[in-house]
Amino acid sequence: MKQLTVISGKGGTGKTSLTAAFASLATNAVFADCDVDASDLPLVLKPVIKKTMGFHGLKLASVDAILCDDCQACYRACNFNAIDEDIHINEDRCEGCGVCAYVCPQKAITLVERESGLAYISETRFGPLCHAVLHTAEEASGKLVTLVRENAIHLAEDKNHDLILIDGPPGIGCPVIAAISGVDAVLIVTEPTLSGIHDLKRVHQVAQHFNIPTAVCINKYTINEENTAAIEQYCKEHELFVDKLPYDPVFTEAMVQEKTVMELEKTSLQQQITHLWSSLLKYFDLTSS
Numbered sequence: 587m588k589q590l591t592v593i594s595g596k597g598g599t600g601k602t603s604l605t606a607a608f609a610s611l612a613t614n615a616v617f618a619d620c621d622v623d624a625s626d627l628p629l630v631l632k633p634v635i636k637k638t639m640g641f642h643g644l645k646l647a648s649v650d651a652i653l654c655d656d657c658q659a660c661y662r663a664c665n666f667n668a669i670d671e672d673i674h675i676n677e678d679r680c681e682g683c684g685v686c687a688y689v690c691p692q693k694a695i696t697l698v699e700r701e702s703g704l705a706y707i708s709e710t711r712f713g714p715l716c717h718a719v720l721h722t723a724e725e726a727s728g729k730l731v732t733l734v735r736e737n738a739i740h741l742a743e744d745k746n747h748d749l750i751l752i753d754g755p756p757g758i759g760c761p762v763i764a765a766i767s768g769v770d771a772v773l774i775v776t777e778p779t780l781s782g783i784h785d786l787k788r789v790h791q792v793a794q795h796f797n798i799p800t801a802v803c804i805n806k807y808t809i810n811e812e813n814t815a816a817i818e819q820y821c822k823e824h825e826l827f828v829d830k831l832p833y834d835p836v837f838t839e840a841m842v843q844e845k846t847v848m849e850l851e852k853t854s855l856q857q858q859i860t861h862l863w864s865s866l867l868k869y870f871d872l873t874s875s
Contacts, residue, residue, distance in 0.1 A: 587742050588872045589769040591620075593754035593762060593793075594776065595785025600805040601775040603837045603847065604859070605753040606630040609712045610848040611863045616747045617710070618738040619717040620731045620765040621755040622703065630846060633708030633715045641718065641733060643702030643726030644682035647675050653694035660686035660695060678723060702726060705733050707741065714741055728760035735765070749872055758785075758792050766793060771870040772800045778813035786817065790824070799870060803862060804830035827869050829862045831855065 592608070594601040606627060609617050619627035647660075647668065654673055661669045664686055668679035677700070687695040702725075705718040716737040718730050738750050754765035766772055772793045776786040786802070793800045802821050807814040807830040814830065821828040834855045840847045848856055866872070 587739075587748055587750065588771075588870070589750040589752060590771045590773065590866070590870065590872060591752040591754045591766045591769045592773045592775060593766065593789055594756050594774060595758065595787075595789035596781055597756040599756075599775045599777045599782065600831075600837060601756070602626045602630070602753055603841065604775055604803065604805065604831075605751065606846040607848050607859050608751055608863055609710075610846045611860060612712070612749060612751055614747050615713055615749040615751050616738050616742045616745075617713060617715045618734050618750060618752045619715065620734050620752055620761065622718045622720045622727050622730045622734065622761065623755065625717050625719055627753045628708070628715065628717055630841070630844060631710040631712065631715055632844060633706070633710045633717070635706050635708045637707040639705045639707075639733075639737075640701045641703040641705050641720075641730050642699045643720075643724055643729055644680075644700070645684075645697040646677060646682060646700040647680050647684075647686050648696055648698045649673055649675060650694045650696070653692045654690075655692055655694075657691060659689045659691060663689045681725075703730050705730065705737060707737055713747075714745070716741065727755075728764040731755070731761050731764035758788050762789065762792060763796075766798055767796055769798060771866070771872070772798045773803060773866060774800060775803045775805055776817060777806050778804060778810040778817060780813070783813060783817060783820070787820065790826075801827035801829075801866060801869060804828065806831070806833040808832040827865075829865060831858055831862070 592605045619625045666679050666681050668676045703720040708715045716734050718734050720727050755761040776782045
């Protein structure tokens, strides 16, 4: 079983649209949407949810009113202003750090589990999908990404799938690290803008840190061929596989219809995406075809 994660240094590069196109080309694959803060792959794949699991992230402080003697030690110790002078817990502010329980002389405060999100195992027209949603203002997104990937691995092992295709989150933070650590290959989708070039370099450095084989796709390369040349030069200097796709409004048309690009009437773009997918499978020695 191999794992390929599609990432981008910034949002809006077309990462999810391209991942959805790959999903329609892959065979015997499990899909995982690891952008748990803004899961978009289900909008295109329209999954039928088969299983729902609660996700527990940061814990929540809970006060036993009977044991509490209103000494206010917890109120003074909390750096997040999550406890007021009447020793009431503000759930939206509580970070679950546990300092209140540590300083309480009456042992009146304990940390309890709270549901921070939901993880799903679903079925799509192209195969199984593991995805999740993090509740508003909750943290521990990296932990939820790990749960999504674990679900995908277990599903692939149980059903003998030979590829896990992961739609990663944008940026370079904890969710990205959780989405790429231990995978066999990474595809960075970028665009020929100054911010695209800057963020490509940052996310490539993250992949380098974890020694993950990396390829680059320059999406919408026709909007600025000078910047495209700069990206190609960067890839040449770092010995990265690079391919490119032109700007094409068919991506937007597909989104509006809740379809992948590959499901619309045949265009030259579809042939280019098919060639890119085949090239990635061969370059990274992935077993799915």
